[in-house]
Amino acid sequence: MATSTVLGNCVGGVLFDRWSSYKTMLMGIIVEILSTGFLIFQNGWPTYAIMLIILGFGNGIELTGINAYATLITSRHSSYVFNMLYFTSNLGLVIGTLIVGLVLQSGISYIFLTATVMFIIFMLIAIVYYKNGVSLPRHTSSSNRKYLSKQIQIQIIFILFVFAISWIDYEQWQSNISTFMVSRGFTVQDYSYVWTFxxxxxxxxxxxxxxFDDWLYEHxxxxxxxxxxxxxxxxxxxLFSxxxxxxxxxxxxILTMGEILAIPGVxxxxxxxxxxxxRGEYQGIVNASGSAGKAIGPLIGAQLIERVSYEFLFVFCSIIMLSxxxxxxxxxxxxxxxxSGNK
Structure with a gap:
């Protein structure tokens, strides 16, 4: 699913810039509606896995579209806009987790029904508010497209590398640290409270x-x-014994303070x-690098735990992040x- 999301990120970014920003957004949402809608009626194996992969592709397109639309806002610094996006997405996670806890008691099909309804509502919002949000056509011919200097490309490549590493680290919390806590005598409920925190x-x-966005943008x-x-x-x-x-x-x-500073900042x-x-294309690349880290993070962590130890994993995560x-x-x-030398 994460690999499919990477593909969706890249496709969504390119289509946003070169085809149609509005139609790209709708395409991503429609894929989400169809995949979750199908899961209402058929959610066994292997249908569940196949639909999640398709859903990941739609998510990749849609999330890149949201970030790309965010770059068009000129009344605020882009850092302010991305901060607010990150805030509202996490607020949605809190509400979504609460809804799942209530709805799941009625059966898994109702979870997919709820998700489908939410995506339909989102599509209606996009139809009403996104169509005129950009002066179309947004794309330009290949002969008129601007390209980045080599210096800027190098900076972007390395910050994307850091971003992917950060998600490799972050994914340990969403996967392997749960088993670490259980192995130390904590309960699954204790682990869930950590995410509530x-x-x-x-x-x-x-x-x-x-x-403090103005100061943070300047620094x-x-x-x-x-x-x-x-x-x-x-x-x-x-690492304490x-x-x-x-x-x-x-x-x-500590992780959360780093998260709210770094992740929307990238x-x-x-x-x-x-x-x-x-902008659309590169926001797709940003999302793709994060999705790539999410895809391989749990796998890397699990291999290090089984072959060495949890302590080695924690040291490894710290070292690769700082490096x-x-x-x-x-x-x-x-x-x-x-x-400066060229100048």
Whole structure:
């Protein structure tokens, strides 16, 4: 599903720029409606897996479309817009999790029915509000398309590499740390409360971060460095020989602070580096790099746990995160030096 989402991210970005922003959004939503709608009636094996893969493709197109539309807003800094997107998406996760807990008691088919209804509502919103949101046609001919300088390309490549690594780290929390907690005597309910804590932190702190958006936008590199460094430090808390529930909550607190700084900051950073004609395509690449990290993160973590230990995994996550941040800063420094030299 994650691999299919990567494909959807890339396709959605290209179609947004070169075909039609409005039709691309509708295409992604229609794929989501059809896949979840089919699962209402047929959700056994292998139908369930096949439909999830198709749903992942539609999600990839739709999420890239949302980010690409966000780049068109000129009344605010792009970082402010992406902060708000990240806030509302996490608020949706909180509400969605609550709905699932209530609806699941009636049967899994009602979960897919609820999702289908939500996607239909989203399509109606898109039909009404997205059609005139862009001066169409948005795409340009290949001869008139703008291209990025080599220095900018290098910076974007390295920040996308850091972004993928961050999701490899983050996915450990959504997969392998659950088994780590159970192995240490914690319950599944304890694990679920950790994610409730994460959601509460995001909802509480993201608006505060947005308030200081002007300063954060001017110091984007510092924002990214602090955010991704916090990602690395969060795993260090789990290296204590006797890990208590408080250690886990502190680790999640550090991770969440890094998350709200770094993850929406990457989309804003890339957007600030690319011309108008390429914004959809590069937002697709941003989403694709994150989806790639989500796809391989649980697999890498599971292999390291089985072959070595949880402690080795935590050290590994910290090292690869800090190393990728170092490489990104080196790339920014070198490319900026070359740009100054060319001037």
């Amino acid at each position: 994460n959601a509460v932190l995001i909802v509480a702190f993201q608006p505060i971060l947005t308030y 984007m590199i510092l924002r990214l460095n602090i955010g991704f460094t916090l990602f690395a430090l969060s795993f260090c808390v789990l 006797q890990v208590s529930y408080m250690h886990i909550l502190v680790s999640m607190f 989309a804003a950073y890339v957007n600030s580096k690319v011309p108008y004609e390429l 990728s941040v170092f490489l990104f800063n080196m790339a920014v420094h070198i490319s900026s030096s070359k740009k």
